[in-house]
Amino acid sequence: xxxxxxxxxxxxxxxxxxxxxxxxxxxxxxxxxxxxxxxxxxxxxxxxxxxxxxxxxxxxxxxxxxxxxxxxxxxxxxxxxxxxxxxxxxxxxxxxxxxxxxxxxxx
Amino acid sequence: xxxxxxxxxxxxxxxxxxxxxxxxxxxxxxxxxxxxxxxxxxxxxxxxxxxxxxxxxxxxxxxxxxxxxxxxxxxxxxxxxxxxxxxxxxxxxxxxxxxxxxxxxxxxxxxxxxxxxxxxxxxxxxxxxxxxxxxxxxxxxxxxxxxxxxxxxxxxxx
Numbered sequence: 001x002x003x004x005x006x007x008x009x010x011x012x013x014x015x016x017x018x019x020x021x022x023x024x025x026x027x028x029x030x031x032x033x034x035x036x037x038x039x040x041x042x043x044x045x046x047x048x049x050x051x052x053x054x055x056x057x058x059x060x061x062x063x064x065x066x067x068x069x070x071x072x073x074x075x076x077x078x079x080x081x082x083x084x085x086x087x088x089x090x091x092x093x094x095x096x097x098x099x100x101x102x103x104x105x106x107x
Numbered sequence: 108x109x110x111x112x113x114x115x116x117x118x119x120x121x122x123x124x125x126x127x128x129x130x131x132x133x134x135x136x137x138x139x140x141x142x143x144x145x146x147x148x149x150x151x152x153x154x155x156x157x158x159x160x161x162x163x164x165x166x167x168x169x170x171x172x173x174x175x176x177x178x179x180x181x182x183x184x185x186x187x188x189x190x191x192x193x194x195x196x197x198x199x200x201x202x203x204x205x206x207x208x209x210x211x212x213x214x215x216x217x218x219x220x221x222x223x224x225x226x227x228x229x230x231x232x233x234x235x236x237x238x239x240x241x242x243x244x245x246x247x248x249x250x251x252x253x254x255x256x257x258x259x260x261x262x263x264x265x
Binding site for chain 1: 187190194203206209210211213214216217220221223224227228247250251252253254255258
């Protein structure tokens, strides 16, 4: 089989925007906390004399991952039914939360 | 062996009717037996039911891969449930606390959601379905490694 299955009827534009906005807000929280940590933690490490131990990789990844996962959810949900979009956005948000804890533990 | 249908009394007959059946040309009681479908001739122009073809080796491999990843994702879920017990909120503000708890909940359901999303996005008929599904599940398995619990277990073993 090589034919692409027909995509479900797209939800109205208003619903699409509302859904994207809700998940943008929730993903934005994780981006906000990661950015705050990236700004606040290095000076704290430096003040204690441990500047060389600053976990730059996890700090930067913490900021990069939330928008990447949100954009991926937006991309994979395009042209899909509302329920599928909700599922894909929820998976992206949940993965954002999980990675934020992973970086917290690794950092 | 088909037996003759038993005659129906009037009360039974009435119970098997809906109002307006006569108007729609459905005067007969709505009784059906297993033999009816076999005896009834196929309506013109409608395709008859075809037997389900056996699964191809590629389909079996896809199914096996999906099940294998399902086990991995289940392990990830258990790992995140343990991780949530290990983590504690490092600050005092209410909104942060609420979002921390919400994040812990999301972490625990993340493997299940990713698995469901991967399956939903690769329905039957998707071009290169197996490759896409396996790549999606592999990416999720790597992204959702429960590091807090993993580090704790590694630390407690060494």
